[in-house]
Amino acid sequence: MSVLVYIENRNGKFKKSTYELVSYGKRLANGLGGSVTLLSIGKVAEDELKNLGAYGAGTILSAETDVPLDDRAYASLIAAAAQNSGATLVVMAHNVTGKALAPRVAVRLNAGLVSAVNGLPVSYQPFVVSKKAFSGKSLMQAEITTDIKVITLSQNTAGIETFAGNAAVETMDASAVTSGITVLSTEVQTGKILLSEADVVVSGGRGMRSADNWEPLEELAGVLGAATACSRPVSDEGWRPHHEHVGQTGKVVAPNLYFALGISGAIQHLAGISSSKVIVAVNKDPEAPIFSAADYGIVGDLQTVLPKMTEAFRKFKSGN
Amino acid sequence: MNFEFSEEQLMIQQAARDYAQRELIKDVIERDTHAIYPTEHVKALSELGFMGMLVDPEYDGGGMDTVSYVLAMEEISKVDSSVSVIMSVNNSLVCYGIEKFGTEAQKEKFLKPLARGEKIGAFLLSEPEAGSDATSQRTTAEDKGDYYLLNGTKNWITNGNTAGTYLVIAQTHPEKGHKGINVLIVDRHSPGISVGPHEDKMGMRSSDTHSVMFNDVKVPKENRIGEDGFGFKFAMKTLEGGRIGIAAQALGIASGAFERAVKYSKERKAFGTEIANHQSVAFKLADMAVKIENARNLCLKAAWLKDQGKPYGYASAMAKYYAAEIAMEVTTEAVQIHGGYGYVKEYHVERLMREAKLTQIYEGTSEIQQIVISRQVLNEF
Amino acid sequence: MNILVCISNVPDTTTRIKYSADMKAVDYSGVQWIINPWDELALTRAIELKEAHPALVQKITVITAGGADADPTLRKALACGADDAIRVDAAGGDSLFTATQLAHAVKGEPFDVILCGIESSDYNGSAVGGMLAELLDYNSVSAVSSLNLDGNSIKVTREIDGGKQSIETSAPVVLIVQKGIAINPRIPSMRGIMTARTKPLKVVAATAAAPGSKVVGYQAPPQKSACKMIDPENIDELVHLLHTEARVI
Ligand SMILES: Cc1cc2nc3c(=O)[nH]c(=O)nc-3n(C[C@H](O)[C@H](O)[C@H](O)COP(=O)(O)OP(=O)(O)OC[C@H]3O[C@@H](n4cnc5c(N)ncnc54)[C@H](O)[C@@H]3O)c2cc1C
Numbered sequence: 001m002s003v004l005v006y007i008e009n010r011n012g013k014f015k016k017s018t019y020e021l022v023s024y025g026k027r028l029a030n031g032l033g034g035s036v037t038l039l040s041i042g043k044v045a046e047d048e049l050k051n052l053g054a055y056g057a058g059t060i061l062s063a064e065t066d067v068p069l070d071d072r073a074y075a076s077l078i079a080a081a082a083q084n085s086g087a088t089l090v091v092m093a094h095n096v097t098g099k100a101l102a103p104r105v106a107v108r109l110n111a112g113l114v115s116a117v118n119g120l121p122v123s124y125q126p127f128v129v130s131k132k133a134f135s136g137k138s139l140m141q142a143e144i145t146t147d148i149k150v151i152t153l154s155q156n157t158a159g160i161e162t163f164a165g166n167a168a169v170e171t172m173d174a175s176a177v178t179s180g181i182t183v184l185s186t187e188v189q190t191g192k193i194l195l196s197e198a199d200v201v202v203s204g205g206r207g208m209r210s211a212d213n214w215e216p217l218e219e220l221a222g223v224l225g226a227a228t229a230c231s232r233p234v235s236d237e238g239w240r241p242h243h244e245h246v247g248q249t250g251k252v253v254a255p256n257l258y259f260a261l262g263i264s265g266a267i268q269h270l271a272g273i274s275s276s277k278v279i280v281a282v283n284k285d286p287e288a289p290i291f292s293a294a295d296y297g298i299v300g301d302l303q304t305v306l307p308k309m310t311e312a313f314r315k316f317k318s319g320n
Numbered sequence: 321m322n323f324e325f326s327e328e329q330l331m332i333q334q335a336a337r338d339y340a341q342r343e344l345i346k347d348v349i350e351r352d353t354h355a356i357y358p359t360e361h362v363k364a365l366s367e368l369g370f371m372g373m374l375v376d377p378e379y380d381g382g383g384m385d386t387v388s389y390v391l392a393m394e395e396i397s398k399v400d401s402s403v404s405v406i407m408s409v410n411n412s413l414v415c416y417g418i419e420k421f422g423t424e425a426q427k428e429k430f431l432k433p434l435a436r437g438e439k440i441g442a443f444l445l446s447e448p449e450a451g452s453d454a455t456s457q458r459t460t461a462e463d464k465g466d467y468y469l470l471n472g473t474k475n476w477i478t479n480g481n482t483a484g485t486y487l488v489i490a491q492t493h494p495e496k497g498h499k500g501i502n503v504l505i506v507d508r509h510s511p512g513i514s515v516g517p518h519e520d521k522m523g524m525r526s527s528d529t530h531s532v533m534f535n536d537v538k539v540p541k542e543n544r545i546g547e548d549g550f551g552f553k554f555a556m557k558t559l560e561g562g563r564i565g566i567a568a569q570a571l572g573i574a575s576g577a578f579e580r581a582v583k584y585s586k587e588r589k590a591f592g593t594e595i596a597n598h599q600s601v602a603f604k605l606a607d608m609a610v611k612i613e614n615a616r617n618l619c620l621k622a623a624w625l626k627d628q629g630k631p632y633g634y635a636s637a638m639a640k641y642y643a644a645e646i647a648m649e650v651t652t653e654a655v656q657i658h659g660g661y662g663y664v665k666e667y668h669v670e671r672l673m674r675e676a677k678l679t680q681i682y683e684g685t686s687e688i689q690q691i692v693i694s695r696q697v698l699n700e701f
Numbered sequence: 702m703n704i705l706v707c708i709s710n711v712p713d714t715t716t717r718i719k720y721s722a723d724m725k726a727v728d729y730s731g732v733q734w735i736i737n738p739w740d741e742l743a744l745t746r747a748i749e750l751k752e753a754h755p756a757l758v759q760k761i762t763v764i765t766a767g768g769a770d771a772d773p774t775l776r777k778a779l780a781c782g783a784d785d786a787i788r789v790d791a792a793g794g795d796s797l798f799t800a801t802q803l804a805h806a807v808k809g810e811p812f813d814v815i816l817c818g819i820e821s822s823d824y825n826g827s828a829v830g831g832m833l834a835e836l837l838d839y840n841s842v843s844a845v846s847s848l849n850l851d852g853n854s855i856k857v858t859r860e861i862d863g864g865k866q867s868i869e870t871s872a873p874v875v876l877i878v879q880k881g882i883a884i885n886p887r888i889p890s891m892r893g894i895m896t897a898r899t900k901p902l903k904v905v906a907a908t909a910a911a912p913g914s915k916v917v918g919y920q921a922p923p924q925k926s927a928c929k930m931i932d933p934e935n936i937d938e939l940v941h942l943l944h945t946e947a948r949v950i
């Protein structure tokens with residue numbers, strides 16, 4: 001009953017989400033009464049790999065290769081590692097890479113796959129996991145019925161736990177790996193994010209007081225990789241361009257996270273943001289209607305709160 | 321009896337809805353405010369086949385039934401009746417008239433480009449002195465042997481400037497009264513035609529309404545539709561079908577306003593609760609729903625009769641009359657439910673209210689429909 | 702070049718989800734069915750490519766695994782511009798079951814490019830495309846946001862962790878597409894609806910296949926709770942909650 005976890009590096013480094021995945025794998029192995037093996041593909045220094053011991057890593061297979069992500073090649077390596085380590089459960093992150101590889105691995109192993117799993121299983125015997133369905137409108141429990149099982153974990157649903165122990169790094173031969181694709185160019189995500197496509201939106205209202213006060217708001221948006229937006233009076237005043245105006249008569253947005261800073265929460269404004277997953281409101285008036293639409297609220301003066309927010313998020317981002 | 325739509329009818333409804341809700345909605349307020357003709361949308365809807373959807377595929381049309389046409393007109397009119405009126409005039413007056421009564425050569429030459437939407441048609445009946453009373457035509461089509469000489473003025477012509485093809489109703493034999501009237505297919509760019517300024521209207525502001533002046537315009541004889549003197553009958557017959565289009569337009573205006581009112585009443589709060597929870601608002605919505613359902617059934621009944629090849633003039637007059645009246649009532653209530661917000665452009669309902677008004681006037685005023693209906697009632701019962 | 706587009710028949714995304722009394726199944730009564738939005742974009746891109754390269758792209762086929770109630774969705778795809786349709790007569794089942802059915806139906810057929818949406822809007826599985834590729838032993842590229850043909854070379858942009866990559870690959874290949882692959886989904890034209898009447902819709906029998914998972918039951922997601930107030934002197938608390946509770950950063 002052992003578990004194989006595929007871990008992904010970015011430029012030879014692991015992100016915080018990998019620690020979650022590793023410690024999740026360890027907890028699954030404990031639940032199943034087995035051990036956990038990690039597989040890393042690409043070039044990662046031994047120290048970086050060994051750090052994962054603190055999150056429960058036992059054996060780490062390191063398959064060094066220069067071949068860029070190729071779905072078929074990587075999936076065959078993962079499946080081989082699973083077979084060699086005798087894994088009955090393969091775990092990956094539910095991100096672009098996991099979505100690409102997990103289905104192929106599942107077929108190779110004749111395994112049932114449930115993707116985007118929330119946290120630890122509901123039960124191990126039978127193996128039942130919980131996930132969102134219908135784009136979040138429903139929660140579903142699914143049982144994987146095959147001997148070997150593949151799951152992908154929704155990020156931040158399991159949390160990070162630390163464990164005592166050391167990781168042992170072993171090399172896995174990846175010399176036979178070839179690629180069916182040619183990478184022409186790679187573009188690292190930067191630059192301004194379009195309001196309509198942004199996952200995070202930082203929006204200011206009349207509570208921002210004047211056009212000159214927008215710099216700290218843009219700074220926060222920069223830290224969060226967010227697009228900026230505003231309420232209608234703000235664009236009517238000319239503090240911000242009209243294409244940033246959100247609401248009934250402006251753009252309708254549906255980001256994962258919407259910051260309403262100094263926005264009272266008029267129904268016309270809410271009409272443009274009500275599909276946002278999470279709304280954070282900052283307002284000096286505790287009675288402002290925005291608080292009944294928001295998920296998290298801070299009552300305070302933006303003059304002081306906004307710079308503190310920027311600092312706190314900057315700290316978080318740099319540690320992640 | 322069967323109240324189910326076919327798979328294709330639903331597909332057409334969805335196609336019209338998708339286009340209206342994704343594309344037409346974008347600049348509708350802008351177009352209305354500045355009376356901008358919807359050039360791009362007419363082109364796109366032509367490519368999708370909506371401009372000639374009723375015409376037989378043999379003449380490059382969509383070959384769809386009138387029920388589908390009602391469903392499509394309703395969806396487009398929920399958003400922009402300036403666009404749907406262009407669609408209605410082209411389909412149910414101009415294309416229908418030529419297809420039903422024209423010669424093979426006329427269909428080949430004039431119907432095909434209209435059905436493809438490459439050209440748009442206009443229907444020229446109303447005159448400064450002849451509105452409801454269409455018998456008193458002053459425009460003349462003098463018989464000159466191998467051509468007609470056209471003189472006179474037409475008013476209120478939808479697509480007056482943008483059309484490529486006109487259907488002109490004109491008097492050839494004044495002594496015969498309405499039995500002397502002819503209908504001619506006229507190229508919009510014939511020498512002697514001039515178009516007046518764009519009418520600055522209350523609603524449907526971006527549709528293209530003009531007066532059209534004819535000054536010794538020569539029209540070849542072969543462009544006359546039907547026998548000599550068929551013109552008045554032609555106009556009455558085509559308007560019977562045209563009324564289904566306008567009825568469906570009025571229905572769309574009403575249901576568009578209704579959908580907005582329902583949504584708003586669930587969002588807007590007053591006295592501590594959503595206004596939908598105030599019974600007088602909820603009951604308004606109930607009344608609106610019943611009226612819309614009735615109007616829809618009348619429209620579909622008239623369309624169904626037409627598709628079955630049965631007489632539908634009585635049904636289409638009823639549909640047009642009722643749908644126009646309730647469109648006015650429903651849009652007025654929709655504005656009321658929106659309160660002050662309903663009175664400004666951003667919330668769309670005031671525009672729908674302005675549009676509703678026109679459906680009571682054109683293609684036979686409500687009073688004219690009452691005449692048509694009451695005559696039949698008195699004749700038959 | 703022949704393009705295959707895999708279509709999933711899903712409830713309209715505005716549908717309110719209802720359940721059977723025992724919460725073990727979704728109640729689909731009264732649901733309006735649509736082409737899965739990502740598949741609709743894939744189909745749109747396929748049609749655009751055929752229009753742009755009429756000599757290169759010979760045929761677009763759409764396929765679904767499902768019961769006869771999926772036929773209207775396939776006919777809509779035909780009306781939008783696909784040339785023919787295949788329905789594998791196999792309703793229900795998980796992603797492995799579905800992919801097995803699709804692979805069974807297309808194995809040996811000369812499809813050069815197979816397009817799948819990155820997920821279906823019902824079970825959000827993100828699995829069928831990759832599984833199909835593996836079952837057919839084709840290359841696959843996932844998270845594809847643009848697709849262009851340059852002679853026989855296939856150029857795509859894919860999202861990777863932290864950025865984008867442009868890639869060249871060759872047929873046969875499965876491309877798993879996401880937002881950006883096409884902008885406006887195709888609306889069927891009257892002509893398209895008319896010609897769809899006579900386009901072939903082939904029904905093939907299901908193959909014996911075991912699913913790898915099954916649904917145990919459903920729950921409604923938790924109601925939106927009241928706004929959590931955070932002390933302005935303790936913004937770290939906000940960061941922490943957004944990360945661990947709301948999980949949006
Ligand atoms: C037809 C119509 C259409 C409309 N459409 C839209 C639309 O699409 N979008 C839209 O946004 N609005 C729209 N409105 C306007 C809407 O009704 C509201 O007036 C508007 O949303 C209010 O903007 P606001 O919240 O920025 O300003 P206000 O309502 O003035 O709110 C400012 C808020 O900032 C807070 N504040 C002030 N100073 C500080 C500080 N130092 N620190 C923290 N908080 C502070 C205040 O407590 C207050 O809650 C529309 C109105 C009409 C009539």
Ligand SMILES: Cc1cc2nc3c(=O)[nH]c(=O)nc-3n(C[C@H](O)[C@H](O)[C@H](O)COP(=O)(O)OP(=O)(O)OC[C@H]3O[C@@H](n4cnc5c(N)ncnc54)[C@H](O)[C@@H]3O)c2cc1C
Pocket residue numbers: 409442443444445446450451452453475476477478479521529678681682683684685686687688691
């Ligand atoms: C925007 C717009 C677009 C139009 N497009 C076209 C077009 O494309 N082609 C075209 O030919 N025409 C078109 N029309 C003209 C339209 O059909 C006429 O306006 C309509 O038929 C009414 O005629 P009228 O305006 O002369 O009113 P009138 O006939 O003068 O009527 C005035 C009032 O008297 C009432 N009335 C008249 N006779 C009677 C009666 N016997 N009993 C009771 N009440 C009566 C009417 O109902 C009305 O209330 C358009 C009009 C508008 C405003």
